[in-house]
């Protein structure tokens with residue numbers, strides 16, 4: 001009988017996703033038992049607001065689990081088995097800038113795609129590399145499951161700058177979509193699907209989806225998505241309008257290739273004009289998140305602290321939290337569960353650059369991900385992936401070489417940006433806005 005219990009560190013303890021992850025960890029004690037839970041953040045005040053509530057929760061529901069929150073790297077990263085990383089370098093203030101500057105130039109302003117994603121990527125690279133270095137210094141046998149975005153650029157940077165690190169970059173978008181697919185075909189959840197998927201992060205397609213008996217679910221899914229996208233009518237009370245619109249827009253993305261099912265993020269690359277026409281340059285997604293998720297999460301934490309009890313705490317598990325715990329479980333117990341991750345291609349998508357960081361199904365075990373072969377990308381996908389992957393590589397080139405030209409090339413090559421002069425105008429504004437975060441570009 002395996003009586004191991006694990007030590008988990010949440011890096012970015014002040015994240016709005018932290019309470020949901022803690023709820024899943026508490027509900028998963030049979031599947032993935034923990035002995036220690038730590039938070040680490042570089043903003044003590046932000047983290048404390050969440051940690052004070054979670055301390056009450058842990059005392060009431062898991063007093064046997066050691067809990068602490070710290071801003072000290074050695075305290076945080078020592079004696080850790082798994083690091084769950086979810087930092088946002090520059091916080092929402094900089095996400096707001098990432099979204100608003102491009103929109104002023106009539107270009108998509110978005111967290112992880114286009115110029116916004118490029119700017120975010122240059123901020124995130126040093127922050128995530130620092131976490132990897134702390135982990136390797138204090139707990140060299142630990143695994144890092146990294147949600148910190150933009151995962152595509154962070155993944156290329158960690159492949160290049162820390163090639164032997166035990167970091168696995170992940171994304172919950174395909175997971176959320178597969179939970180929807182399961183509902184569309186009347187199955188309990190994503191783990192009841194067997195799928196083939198390939199692409200880059202926030203830039204991928206399903207080519208095959210079956211149930212566990214091998215029944216082909218693609219015809220039923222395609223018929224639904226062609227009409228509704230991934231929007232589940234009336235099954236999502238309170239879902240925000242911007243997300244409803246994104247799920248519905250998948251129908252138009254699907255129309256471009258009815259042989260596959262698309263990731264929702266492709267709308268930004270294939271319908272940028274539509275996105276810009278439906279955006280408000282003065283009130284973007286960050287404003288919605290600050291008025292929504294951030295307010296709700298920090299309000300609930302304050303309520304728990306004020307009441308001195310978490311008996312009626314209003315946080316719950318989500319696909320975001322269950323996914324990262326599924327990954328830790330698969331690694332901890334060598335289960336070989338088939339799970340998506342962003343990994344070095346090395347032939348998984350045979351006709352794409354072997355050094356691309358692709359998002360494909362892997363078998364997860366004690367040695368981490370084992371890639372599954374997804375065959376060749378079709379011509380449409382190959383063209384899109386090759387261009388976008390070069391953008392992501394140019395961003396990491398710009399970071400490594402402190403190169404203005406490389407970053408201008410990345411912005412100009414990006415499918416979302418129509419013109420090299422527009423790219424330059426956006427870039428020059430972003431350099432000023434990111435002066436506290438980016439390397440000085442020559």
Ligand SMILES: NC(=O)c1ccc[n+]([C@@H]2O[C@H](COP(=O)([O-])OP(=O)(O)OC[C@H]3O[C@@H](n4cnc5c(N)ncnc54)[C@H](O)[C@@H]3O)[C@@H](O)[C@H]2O)c1
Nearest residue numbers: 012014015016042043086087088089127147148149171172
């Ligand atoms: N990969 C995915 O699919 C996925 C899904 C959801 C969220 N995310 C990402 O997770 C992250 C957290 O999202 P959020 O909305 O909760 O953000 P948030 O701003 O609420 O929390 C981020 C936390 O990171 C901390 N932080 C920033 N820089 C740091 C550094 N260098 N070292 C340590 N801590 C640092 C901040 O102080 C903050 O407490 C973001 O990067 C977001 O894009 C990714």
Ligand SMILES: O=P(O)(O)OC[C@H]1O[C@H](O[C@H]2[C@H](O)[C@@H](O)[C@@H](O)O[C@@H]2CO)[C@H](O)[C@@H](O)[C@@H]1O
Nearest residue numbers: 111112149171172173174176243285289319320
């Ligand atoms: O705009 P946000 O901050 O709500 O979400 C941006 C993230 O969207 C995807 O993840 C989640 C999202 O976090 C959650 O709010 C919900 O709406 O569902 C999405 C899919 O689970 C995306 O994968 C992340 O990379 C983004 O950061």
Ligand SMILES: [Mn+2]
Nearest residue numbers: 151171172173
């Ligand atoms: Mn994602």
